[in-house]
Amino acid sequence: MSDCCSNSKCGTTASGKSSPVKGIVALRSEIPEKGSRPESKAATDCCSGTGCCATKAVNLSAKDAAGDELQTQQTTAEGVRTNIRIMQMDCPVEEGMIRKKLDGMPEVKELDFNLMQRVLTVVHTPDALEPVLAAIRSLGFEPELPDSSGRHAITEEKKKPWWPLALAGVAAVAAEAMHWGGMPEWAEAALALIAVAACGLTTYKKGWIALRNGNLNINALMSIAVTGALALGQWPEAAMVMVLFTIAELIEARSLDRARNAIGSLMKLTPDTATVQQPDGSWKETDAKSVSLDSVVRVRPGERIALDGTVIRGRTSINQAPITGESLPVEKGEGDPVFAGTVNGSGGFDYRVTAAAGNTTLARIIHAVEEAQGAKAPTQRFVDRFSRIYTPVVFAIAVAVAVLPPLIAGASWQEWIYKALVMLVIACPCALVISTPVTIVSGLTSAARRGILIKGGVYLEEGRRLKWLALDKTGTLTHGKPVQTDVVMYTGVTEEEGRGLAASLAGYSDHPVSQAVTAGAKGTQRYTVDNFEALPGRGVRGGINGKTYRLGNLRLTEDTLVCPPAVKATLAGLEAQGKTVVMLSDERQVLGLFAVADTVKESSRAAIKALHSLGVSTVMLTGDNAHTASAIAGQVGIDEARGDQLPEDKLRAIEAFAVQGTTGMVGDGINDAPALARADIGFAMGAMGTDTAIETADVALMDDDLRKIPAFVRLSRQTYSVLVQNIVMAIGIKAVFLALTIAGMGTMWMAVFADVGASLLVVANGLRLLRK
Numbered sequence: 001m002s003d004c005c006s007n008s009k010c011g012t013t014a015s016g017k018s019s020p021v022k023g024i025v026a027l028r029s030e031i032p033e034k035g036s037r038p039e040s041k042a043a044t045d046c047c048s049g050t051g052c053c054a055t056k057a058v059n060l061s062a063k064d065a066a067g068d069e070l071q072t073q074q075t076t077a078e079g080v081r082t083n084i085r086i087m088q089m090d091c092p093v094e095e096g097m098i099r100k101k102l103d104g105m106p107e108v109k110e111l112d113f114n115l116m117q118r119v120l121t122v123v124h125t126p127d128a129l130e131p132v133l134a135a136i137r138s139l140g141f142e143p144e145l146p147d148s149s150g151r152h153a154i155t156e157e158k159k160k161p162w163w164p165l166a167l168a169g170v171a172a173v174a175a176e177a178m179h180w181g182g183m184p185e186w187a188e189a190a191l192a193l194i195a196v197a198a199c200g201l202t203t204y205k206k207g208w209i210a211l212r213n214g215n216l217n218i219n220a221l222m223s224i225a226v227t228g229a230l231a232l233g234q235w236p237e238a239a240m241v242m243v244l245f246t247i248a249e250l251i252e253a254r255s256l257d258r259a260r261n262a263i264g265s266l267m268k269l270t271p272d273t274a275t276v277q278q279p280d281g282s283w284k285e286t287d288a289k290s291v292s293l294d295s296v297v298r299v300r301p302g303e304r305i306a307l308d309g310t311v312i313r314g315r316t317s318i319n320q321a322p323i324t325g326e327s328l329p330v331e332k333g334e335g336d337p338v339f340a341g342t343v344n345g346s347g348g349f350d351y352r353v354t355a356a357a358g359n360t361t362l363a364r365i366i367h368a369v370e371e372a373q374g375a376k377a378p379t380q381r382f383v384d385r386f387s388r389i390y391t392p393v394v395f396a397i398a399v400a401v402a403v404l405p406p407l408i409a410g411a412s413w414q415e416w417i418y419k420a421l422v423m424l425v426i427a428c429p430c431a432l433v434i435s436t437p438v439t440i441v442s443g444l445t446s447a448a449r450r451g452i453l454i455k456g457g458v459y460l461e462e463g464r465r466l467k468w469l470a471l472d473k474t475g476t477l478t479h480g481k482p483v484q485t486d487v488v489m490y491t492g493v494t495e496e497e498g499r500g501l502a503a504s505l506a507g508y509s510d511h512p513v514s515q516a517v518t519a520g521a522k523g524t525q526r527y528t529v530d531n532f533e534a535l536p537g538r539g540v541r542g543g544i545n546g547k548t549y550r551l552g553n554l555r556l557t558e559d560t561l562v563c564p565p566a567v568k569a570t571l572a573g574l575e576a577q578g579k580t581v582v583m584l585s586d587e588r589q590v591l592g593l594f595a596v597a598d599t600v601k602e603s604s605r606a607a608i609k610a611l612h613s614l615g616v617s618t619v620m621l622t623g624d625n626a627h628t629a630s631a632i633a634g635q636v637g638i639d640e641a642r643g644d645q646l647p648e649d650k651l652r653a654i655e656a657f658a659v660q661g662t663t664g665m666v667g668d669g670i671n672d673a674p675a676l677a678r679a680d681i682g683f684a685m686g687a688m689g690t691d692t693a694i695e696t697a698d699v700a701l702m703d704d705d706l707r708k709i710p711a712f713v714r715l716s717r718q719t720y721s722v723l724v725q726n727i728v729m730a731i732g733i734k735a736v737f738l739a740l741t742i743a744g745m746g747t748m749w750m751a752v753f754a755d756v757g758a759s760l761l762v763v764a765n766g767l768r769l770l771r772k
Contacts, residue, residue, distance in 0.1 A: 165199050320339065
């Protein structure tokens with residue numbers, strides 16, 4: 001029992017519910033930092049068991065200590081942090097305009113853009129909110145502040161009338177037909193102007209605002225190009241280019257909306273109403289959002305569950321696919337947890353609500369993925385930097401193309417100005433910049449649907465490089481529910497007294513080994529324990545009837561006693577069978593041995609085999625003895641096993657493996673916290689319904705199935721492959737059309753297809769990940 005801990009000191013009780021804790025200790029301050037890890041990673045309570053309290057997030061950005069949503073603004077050390085939704089902020093074009101406008105304001109300290117959620121987070125001085133909003137409005141945008149609960153209202157976007165675009169299309173086609181039919185030029189011009197006015201006024205408005213603020217975005221470039229074409233007398237081409245651009249923009253917006261709303265569609269899995277018991281005992285259909293905590297809800301066969309809770313009456317099986325990604329039903333009975341969005345089977349049951357509608361496990365998953373969407377991955381940061389150089393360079397080349405040949409070689413001004421206008425359309429980096437967030441969001445959403453919660457694009461990208469994966473044993477590779485198999489007592493106490501003493505000490509711990517010892521002593525007398533102390537990596541110590549007793553591994557015993565050879569021989573024999581053995585001793589001698597055995601999950605064997613096929617090496621780091629570690633590792637197929645690992649031993653092991661490449665750590669307890677923090681990617685097992693794991697892990701596996709880790713690695717590699725494809729397509733298509741234009745074979749039609757066509761291709765390619 002190397003990881004025992006006391007519930008009196010732990011932030012989590014045996015039932016798994018959080019209890020008040022005074023003086024949360026920020027464990028991460030004592031752990032070596034790793035690159036690019038989020039600052040709000042975790043802090044921890046003082047406990048030592050893997051089944052105990054694990055880690056507890058110190059994150060007050062979304063909720064206060066009572067669990068209530070915070071207000072619209074949050075005050076930080078840097079200033080006031082305000083979330084502003086801008087529905088017109090669809091792509092990096094708008095981000096660039098807003099960034100340039102607000103960066104010049106001394107009151108603004110920090111800007112953070114989440115394009116997929118259309119949310120801008122501004123850190124500013126206390127009196128700067130109105131000037132910030134006014135600056136955003138000056139760009140033609142409508143900023144929206146969240147309500148008192150910290151959430152933005154759900155608003156329906158206004159649908160634009162279809163007839164202006166239809167009119168523009170007819171006029172553009174007619175102008176083209178007149179051009180080829182030899183009709184009067186004034187008729188072509190009139191139809192072209194009608195087409196441009198019908199569908200291009202919005203583009204011109206946005207383009208003018210951009211130019212006025214010193215931005216060369218696609219709207220500004222398209223406005224200049226179409227105006228130039230009209231000035232050169234290219235009437236049909238100018239009209240058709242504006243129509244095609246408008247159509248392509250609409251298609252691109254729809255594609256982006258699909259990526260943007262993919263994770264939000266999970267929320268639709270929860271029903272709007274629930275059948276709630278009234279004070280008089282009757283049942284009433286009630287809006288799920290108004291159901292209070294501790295209310296009793298009835299679920300009929302085949303219904304979806306509206307809120308998280310605990311079963312109080314009845315038995316059933318539930319499909320938990322929306323949470324875990326696995327459709328195999330799970331049996332539920334009295335005392336078992338149920339989750340919003342899951343589907344009840346053939347049995348009816350009643351349950352007590354444990355989380356409000358906005359704080360269910362499913363809601364937290366969605367919120368976590370939405371936050372992850374705003375964190376830029378390494379590839380995305382590179383693309384952003386590249387795009388800031390790309391547009392000015394191409395614009396400078398276009399100016400040179402328009403001016404230098406006529407001046408130096410006496411070439412036709414009209415011909416080379418036309419080529420320059422074509423290049424202006426190609427100069428917008430929209431396809432390149434939008435390719436990365438769409439791909440990352442699709443990957444994050446695809447993972448969430450499988451029950452894999454990834455806390456940012458950086459981890460989604462980093463997963464493809466995984467070389468070593470370290471795993472805890474109990475609850476990770478094994479079921480974590482061992483049973484007591486052997487009891488060997490020595491002189492000093494009777495077997496009944498020994499069982500009682502051991503159970504009294506083990507009763508203070510939630511660790512599976514402790515629970516097995518406690519369960520094996522049913523019917524025996526329990527004793528009051530004084531001065532209880534948990535010893536991480538060793539066991540526990542406490543006073544009973546004036547004497548000090550210890551219950552733990554061999555290391556704990558040998559701290560104070562010389563263990564007899566006969567006892568060591570018995571211990572070695574039991575451990576060779578793959579059993580975990582804890583020793584009960586007093587201040588003078590070993591009183592008894594208690595052997596506990598766990599069983600390996602079938603999914604663990606399949607997961608390790610899959611990891612090896614992906615080129616990922618595995619190592620087990622466990623506090624259990626070396627014999628047990630080797631036995632379990634042999635059953636599962638793990639490359640290397642290390643037993644008797646204290647928290648600092650696990651940390652040193654991760655540091656050593658990290659030299660060889662990207663390293664991951666899988667665990668769920670305080671003993672794993674230093675190693676989890678140091679690993680490049682920390683995986684939390686069985687995060688379903690657990691605030692802590694969802695908020696703190698780099699990657700949270702919503703159930704206990706290790707096969708999700710090789711699935712994560714494969715998804716990471718697929719995502720990176722799509723990212724590379726998108727970047728190559730976006731740059732390659734632009735480069736080809738740029739060369740064609742300089743060679744005299746490019747047209748404005750081609751330029752439009754090069755720009756918007758490339759955007760549509762990369763968006764469609766990124767969305768493929770949602771189908772994986």
